[in-house]
Amino acid sequence: MLIRVAVPVPTLDLLTYAVPPDMVAPVVGARVVVPVSGRSLTGIVVEANAAQDAALDGKALKSISDVLDDEPFVPQDVVELARWTAEYYAGGVGAAITAVLPPKARGIRADAHKRIRVVSITAAGLELVGRPFQGRLSSKQHSLLEMLAGAPAGIPAPEFAARGFSADSVARLKKHGLVSVRQDRIDRDPFEAALNAPPNDPARRLTAEQQDALSRLRALAAPGTFCVALLHGVTGSGKTEIYLRLSSEMLAAGRGVLMLVPEIALTPAVAALFRQAFGDRVAVQHSGLSDGERHDQWQRIRRGDVAVVVGTRSAIFAPLARPGLIIVDEEHDSSYKQEESPRYNGRDVAIVRGQRAGALVVLGSATPSMETYHNAVSGRFERIVLQRRILDRPLAAVSIVDMREEYAQGGPDVVLSRLLTTALDERVAKGEQALLLLNRRGFATSVFCRQCAATIDCPNCSVSLVVHGEGNARRARCHYCNYTARVPARCAACAAPYLEQAGFGTERVEAEVKRLCPQARVARLDRDSVRRKGALTDLLSRFRDGEIDVLVGTQMIAKGHDFPNVTLVGVISADVGLGMADFRASERTFQLLTQVAGRAGRGEQPGAAIVQTLYPDHYSIQLACRQDYPAFYERELEFRRRMRYPPLVALINTVVRGRTFSSAMDDAAEVAQKLREGDGEQRVLRVLGPAPPPLGRLRGEYRAQILLKGGNRRRMREALLAAIRCRPEIARRTTVDVDPLSVL
Ligand code: ADP
Numbered sequence: 072m073l074i075r076v077a078v079p080v081p082t083l084d085l086l087t088y089a090v091p092p093d094m095v096a097p098v099v100g101a102r103v104v105v106p107v108s109g110r111s112l113t114g115i116v117v118e119a120n121a122a123q124d125a126a127l128d129g130k131a132l133k134s135i136s137d138v139l140d141d142e143p144f145v146p147q148d149v150v151e152l153a154r155w156t157a158e159y160y161a162g163g164v165g166a167a168i169t170a171v172l173p174p175k176a177r178g179i180r181a182d183a184h185k186r187i188r189v190v191s192i193t194a195a196g197l198e199l200v201g202r203p204f205q206g207r208l209s210s211k212q213h214s215l216l217e218m219l220a221g222a223p224a225g226i227p228a229p230e231f232a233a234r235g236f237s238a239d240s241v242a243r244l245k246k247h248g249l250v251s252v253r254q255d256r257i258d259r260d261p262f263e264a265a266l267n268a269p270p271n272d273p274a275r276r277l278t279a280e281q282q283d284a285l286s287r288l289r290a291l292a293a294p295g296t297f298c299v300a301l302l303h304g305v306t307g308s309g310k311t312e313i314y315l316r317l318s319s320e321m322l323a324a325g326r327g328v329l330m331l332v333p334e335i336a337l338t339p340a341v342a343a344l345f346r347q348a349f350g351d352r353v354a355v356q357h358s359g360l361s362d363g364e365r366h367d368q369w370q371r372i373r374r375g376d377v378a379v380v381v382g383t384r385s386a387i388f389a390p391l392a393r394p395g396l397i398i399v400d401e402e403h404d405s406s407y408k409q410e411e412s413p414r415y416n417g418r419d420v421a422i423v424r425g426q427r428a429g430a431l432v433v434l435g436s437a438t439p440s441m442e443t444y445h446n447a448v449s450g451r452f453e454r455i456v457l458q459r460r461i462l463d464r465p466l467a468a469v470s471i472v473d474m475r476e477e478y479a480q481g482g483p484d485v486v487l488s489r490l491l492t493t494a495l496d497e498r499v500a501k502g503e504q505a506l507l508l509l510n511r512r513g514f515a516t517s518v519f520c521r522q523c524a525a526t527i528d529c530p531n532c533s534v535s536l537v538v539h540g541e542g543n544a545r546r547a548r549c550h551y552c553n554y555t556a557r558v559p560a561r562c563a564a565c566a567a568p569y570l571e572q573a574g575f576g577t578e579r580v581e582a583e584v585k586r587l588c589p590q591a592r593v594a595r596l597d598r599d600s601v602r603r604k605g606a607l608t609d610l611l612s613r614f615r616d617g618e619i620d621v622l623v624g625t626q627m628i629a630k631g632h633d634f635p636n637v638t639l640v641g642v643i644s645a646d647v648g649l650g651m652a653d654f655r656a657s658e659r660t661f662q663l664l665t666q667v668a669g670r671a672g673r674g675e676q677p678g679a680a681i682v683q684t685l686y687p688d689h690y691s692i693q694l695a696c697r698q699d700y701p702a703f704y705e706r707e708l709e710f711r712r713r714m715r716y717p718p719l720v721a722l723i724n725t726v727v728r729g730r731t732f733s734s735a736m737d738d739a740a741e742v743a744q745k746l747r748e749g750d751g752e753q754r755v756l757r758v759l760g761p762a763p764p765p766l767g768r769l770r771g772e773y774r775a776q777i778l779l780k781g782g783n784r785r786r787m788r789e790a791l792l793a794a795i796r797c798r799p800e801i802a803r804r805t806t807v808d809v810d811p812l813s814v815l
Pocket residue numbers: 275276277278281304305306307308309310311312461633
């Protein structure tokens with residue numbers, strides 16, 4: 072008998088093996104040990120009872136060496152989902168199965184779990200309790216026994232210290248046989264370190280809009296009925312409350328809930344609220360957890376100990392039984408897309424999983440992606456709108472500052488406009504808080520020579536180096552490959568000593584705020600400032616507790632946070648994203664501006680936003696300031712139609728890498744040629760390229776790009792794979808990205 076197996080090796084596709092006659096045939100989802108080019112690997116059975124593989128004709132078929140499970144280790148529906156992912160995104164099954172497996176699924180030992188000492192009272196101990204105080208015990212020890220008598224399941228040892236008992240008292244009682252100590256296995260609780268969310272009030276009354284939305288969603292959630300609903304609610308309209316109520320109804324009906332969030336650390340409130348509402352029926356899955364934590368959580372889900380999974384994109388593959396509701400919060404967020412193989416979008420996999428499970432899929436956002444809104448408008452998705460903020464709090468009043476006027480007044484070095492500086496001063500004086508957004512890290516964005524105009528560029532990538540730090544700590548760094556160099560005193564090209572810094576990033580903004588508002592307590596939140604584990608949650612909770620007045624940061628500060636005391640949001644430059652040569656530049660800018668403006672005025676005080684730009688008339692800036700999503704959609708759709716971009720056509724991006732520019736281009740030309748030939752008279756494909764993409768060189772390799780547009784993804788994918796596969800040495804250096812989020 073033959074089976075097909077996926078092993079967690081990204082480059083490998085399905086492998087076919089024989090099951091020896093003396094072995095019980097494994098079921099789909101079971102782990103098996105198989106020989107792969109001289110090594111023993113653990114894989115997952117993807118097809119039991121497979122047909123003869125034509126490709127194997129004549130070759131000796133290898134046998135599996137062992138079967139590790141009688142029952143599926145990975146549930147069958149998840150195995151199927153992994154298979155779909157591998158096929159749709161044109162990646163290997165090996166890569167997809169890696170995404171599905173818990174870390175270290177192979178041979179993890181029971182003692183890899185964290186253990187905790189738990190103390191409980193013995194029968195002898197119980198006899199002493201309630202008796203008149205005897206000289207044998209100290210009064211401390213006596214009260215310890217009394218405490219234990221009230222806790223039949225025992226008390227974890229660390230709690231004694233918290234209540235003022237020494238380890239010594241416990242040890243003495245143990246010596247007298249009055250208490251016993253056991254080791255309990257604990258599943259690591261990833262919420263331990265999470266921010267404390269403000270307590271949720273279960274008796275809270277829903278607003279009329281929330282109530283309507285909930286009833287409509289409830290009606291769509293009939294068992295066995297697949298449906299996708301876009302919950303389009305402005306920032307602060309109370310979407311989370313709807314997720315919670317709907318989830319609780321699902322659980323009552325005995326069905327599971329999968330809740331995807333863009334990044335747990337940045338949306339801790341959502342995870343914490345779910346934990347508050349559903350206690351230990353919730354498991355968490357995200358990449359910030361250690362392997363051990365992830366593994367514990369994965370096992371809890373698989374055992375059926377939990378009914379709710381909250382996690383980042385990979386949680387869509389969680390082994391949860393009977394999912395009835397799948398929520399994708401902030402569905403437009405680019406972190407749902409995995410930028411390595413398999414290059415899947417968690418939102419789209421969620422829709423497929425929902426379809427196969429007969430579940431309701433809820434996509435929530437204040438700024439839906441063009442794809443999702445297009446589907447909603449065309450009737451493929453239901454659309455449910457929340458137009459008002461909770462308690463009818465007004466959206467922030469937005470002012471646009473034309474930076475050309477500021478430069479005319481204050482010179483080209485201005486970072487904070489006069490309006491923004493005054494507003495910051497006012498807020499800080501009143502004890503209110505402000506967020507300042509600049510989606511660019513570092514101090515200065517480039518260094519150039521005033522004499523010959525040469526810039527300091529990365530030797531490995533086609534970008535200029537970014538200056539980090541000031542004074543002696545100053546370094547130039549590449550944001551793509553991390554190459555780091557000193558900032559030289561002289562120009563490498565002409566030796567002139569006139570090197571100047573240009574452009575600015577978050578570090579410079581932080582310095583400017585300190586200079587212009589010396590009384591403000593300022594901190595910075597970007598990838599550089601939160602490298603240390605736990606630094607991000609620390610910073611966010613310090614801001615929440617009012618220990619920081621002004622928080623400067625990248626788009627990390629724009630995500631779902633709810634800080635009631637923030638009354639001012641400043642966008643230092645709305646133009647950062649618009650400069651990118653990417654077809655989603657306007658969409659990204661619109662989303663970022665709308666989201667960040669939505670962070671202001673979520674408490675009792677009304678909020679204001681100030682947006683600095685060189686293009687005050689650009690539609691994505693204008694419409695974001697008016698928070699007019701439908702108008703933006705129409706305008707942007709027109710652009711996509713004209714330029715033939717998604718959501719109006721399907722897009723596949725192919726990048727061929729090479730040691731030299733010409734070898735990359737030649738190989739890509741060959742692929743493009745085959746694609747055009749294969750298309751023949753039908754002309755269903757549009758093949759663009761090869762051409763060097765904006766990032767023509769990356770990490771030392773040259774890149775050539777082919778964009779494939781068309782109406783039928785399956786055909787496009789098949790044509791592309793056929794073109795690549797006839798040259799295996801090109802295939803190895805080629806990356807295929809189906810439904811790419813960015814084509815840089
Ligand atoms: P969104 O995710 O839509 O931006 P949130 O779910 O964060 O909005 O809700 C915004 C704020 O309103 C939160 O502080 C939340 O606790 C509060 N809230 C939600 N629903 C209600 C309600 N029915 N009554 C009072 N406050 C609410």
